[in-house]
Amino acid sequence: MPLSFATDPSAGSTAEQEAYRHLLQGVREGRYRAGDRLIPEDIATEIGMSRMPVREAFRRLAADGLVLIRPNRGCVVAGLTLDEISETFEMRSVLEGLAVRCALPQMTADSFDELERLLDRMERAGAASGGDWVLRHQEFHAAIYNLSRRPKLIRQINALHVVIEPYMRIWFDYVNKPLSARDEHQGLIDALRAGDVKAAEAVMQDHILGTAALLADYASPDRR
Amino acid sequence: MPLSFATDPSAGSTAEQEAYRHLLQGVREGRYRAGDRLIPEDIATEIGMSRMPVREAFRRLAADGLVLIRPNRGCVVAGLTLDEISETFEMRSVLEGLAVRCALPQMTADSFDELERLLDRMERAGAASGGDWVLRHQEFHAAIYNLSRRPKLIRQINALHVVIEPYMRIWFDYVNKPLSARDEHQGLIDALRAGDVKAAEAVMQDHILGTAALLADYASPDRR
DNA sequence: CACTGGATCTGTGTATCCACTTATCCAATC
DNA sequence: GATTGGATAAGTGGATACACAGATCCAGTG
Numbered sequence: 482m483p484l485s486f487a488t489d490p491s492a493g494s495t496a497e498q499e500a501y502r503h504l505l506q507g508v509r510e511g512r513y514r515a516g517d518r519l520i521p522e523d524i525a526t527e528i529g530m531s532r533m534p535v536r537e538a539f540r541r542l543a544a545d546g547l548v549l550i551r552p553n554r555g556c557v558v559a560g561l562t563l564d565e566i567s568e569t570f571e572m573r574s575v576l577e578g579l580a581v582r583c584a585l586p587q588m589t590a591d592s593f594d595e596l597e598r599l600l601d602r603m604e605r606a607g608a609a610s611g612g613d614w615v616l617r618h619q620e621f622h623a624a625i626y627n628l629s630r631r632p633k634l635i636r637q638i639n640a641l642h643v644v645i646e647p648y649m650r651i652w653f654d655y656v657n658k659p660l661s662a663r664d665e666h667q668g669l670i671d672a673l674r675a676g677d678v679k680a681a682e683a684v685m686q687d688h689i690l691g692t693a694a695l696l697a698d699y700a701s702p703d704r705r
Numbered sequence: 706m707p708l709s710f711a712t713d714p715s716a717g718s719t720a721e722q723e724a725y726r727h728l729l730q731g732v733r734e735g736r737y738r739a740g741d742r743l744i745p746e747d748i749a750t751e752i753g754m755s756r757m758p759v760r761e762a763f764r765r766l767a768a769d770g771l772v773l774i775r776p777n778r779g780c781v782v783a784g785l786t787l788d789e790i791s792e793t794f795e796m797r798s799v800l801e802g803l804a805v806r807c808a809l810p811q812m813t814a815d816s817f818d819e820l821e822r823l824l825d826r827m828e829r830a831g832a833a834s835g836g837d838w839v840l841r842h843q844e845f846h847a848a849i850y851n852l853s854r855r856p857k858l859i860r861q862i863n864a865l866h867v868v869i870e871p872y873m874r875i876w877f878d879y880v881n882k883p884l885s886a887r888d889e890h891q892g893l894i895d896a897l898r899a900g901d902v903k904a905a906e907a908v909m910q911d912h913i914l915g916t917a918a919l920l921a922d923y924a925s926p927d928r929r
Numbered sequence: 930c931a932c933t934g935g936a937t938c939t940g941t942g943t944a945t946c947c948a949c950t951t952a953t954c955c956a957a958t959c
Numbered sequence: 960g961a962t963t964g965g966a967t968a969a970g971t972g973g974a975t976a977c978a979c980a981g982a983t984c985c986a987g988t989g
Contacts, residue, residue: 495776495941495942496941496942497764497941497942498776520970520971521970521971522970530942530943531942531943531944532943533757533941533942533943534941534942536761536971536972537760537761537764538764540721540761540762540764540765540768541764541765541767541768543765544764544765544768544769545768546857552719552722552950552971552972553949553950553951553970553971553972554950554951554952554970554971555951555970555971565856565857568855568856568857568858569857571803571807571855571858572800572803572857572858572861575799575800575802575803576796576799576800578799579795579796579799583795631792631795632789632792633770633789633792633793633796634792634795634796637796637861719972719973720972720973721972721973744939744940745939745940746939754973754974755973755974755975756974757972757973757974758972758973760940760941776940776941776981777939777940777941777980777981777982778939778940778981778982779939779940780940
């Protein structure tokens with residue numbers, strides 16, 4: 482399975498979809514980097530279409546917060562300041578807390594086994610490339626939220642994941658070992674198994690804010 | 706001051722901006738109703754431009770969740786199911802709870818006076834037309850969140866307000882008296898004055914979920 | 930009555946053109 | 960030598976015309 486999407490990829494027709502996918506993947510994987518200028522002409526020829534679908538894709542990406550369109554000055558890949566990164570994690574913490582709260586009542590014994598399985602996969606990916614770990618990590622979280630039966634909530638969470646994904650990759654490549662991946666997430670599974678909704682929500686919030694703190698720690702003294 | 710925006714209105718150039726504003730206002734005010742088909746040709750001539758900027762505006766609106774674009778079948782105004790409405794209120798409750806938590810430490814005595822003033826305006830608007838009350842109500846909430854210094858959070862909250870605005874208008878026109886507007890919001894101000902961050906967040910969440918319950922009550926037996 | 934096969938409409942993509950803004954660079958000037 | 964100013968290039972934004980494909984509708988057929 483390839484990358485997932487920030488907004489509904491089926492909203493828009495063939496060529497526009499392809500342009501959107503192409504650009505989205507490019508940004509997520511870090512091939513297009515923050516501040517890079519995106520020239521419709523070039524991208525259109527790159528993927529073999531005219532400029533219009535590309536321009537339309539820009540608008541979707543802008544709404545996702547992935548690029549910035551300034552009148553008469555074209556389209557650049559958006560970057561996040563440190564403040565914006567922590568703001569994003571704050572939003573994640575409350576939204577994903579809500580998602581856990583909604584998902585927990587839907588969980589069965591099978592669900593927990595599935596999560597254990599995904600955690601294993603994530604750990605194995607941790608040994609290899611950073612990008613892969615990030616995807617497995619998203620997959621693990623998504624497996625929980627998908628049970629919440631809250632499509633709009635899930636989509637919003639997804640969009641936030643996408644926005645910070647490039648930074649997660651950079652960070653992961655730097656620390657290059659799967660932090661306390663097992664401990665952190667095993668704790669989460671245990672909290673879910675216990676069935677205490679309030680507690681599970683709190684664990685999820687702490688998990689996310691904890692990650693934010695680690696990432697801020699890494700970025701702050703380094704970039705200054 | 707006219708209507709505010711879901712996404713950054715400055716992202717896009719003159720004609721596209723105008724198309725976006727026009728469509729956004731139309732949806733918010735209920736001039737375009739859920740299920741209405743939006744024909745680029747018609748709208749383009751309506752506001753005196755070609756179809757291209759209109760099509761681009763569609764993409765932004767689709768990303769905001771206000772319209773639906775189905776491949777080869779054009780653009781229709783999105784409607785919310787009852788489930789989606791309550792899902793939206795759930796998301797509002799946690800996001801606006803977070804916003805209050807961030808805003809409270811920034812508040813001064815002046816802030817509270819300002820809120821009282823806005824509450825008065827809201828109450829006066831309540832006596833008149835429903836649409837005006839909805840705007841004043843948004844204004845009151847926005848006054849709090851704007852202190853949070855969280856631009857992305859504020860934007861997201863705004864987008865959610867816009868999505869449910871048509872339903873708020875319908876509902877308000879039906880009940881036609883400002884519910885417990887003063888009590889509800891006065892309680893909120895008092896909680897803020899007390900300075901207890903946890904409590905203020907809880908009050909905000911209850912306020913929003915309470916509104917959701919009222920709205921669901923109105924919609925559920927009526928539409929069935 | 931269900932199904933088939935156009936005819937038509939409309940959404941979508943392409944190609945091209947043009948006006949206007951922004952960016953770049955070089956030379957003249959202080 | 961730094962700054963200003965203007966010529967020039969590049970790129971955006973919009974309009975228009977056209978080709979094509981998928982949807983929709985309707986009548987004719989079995």
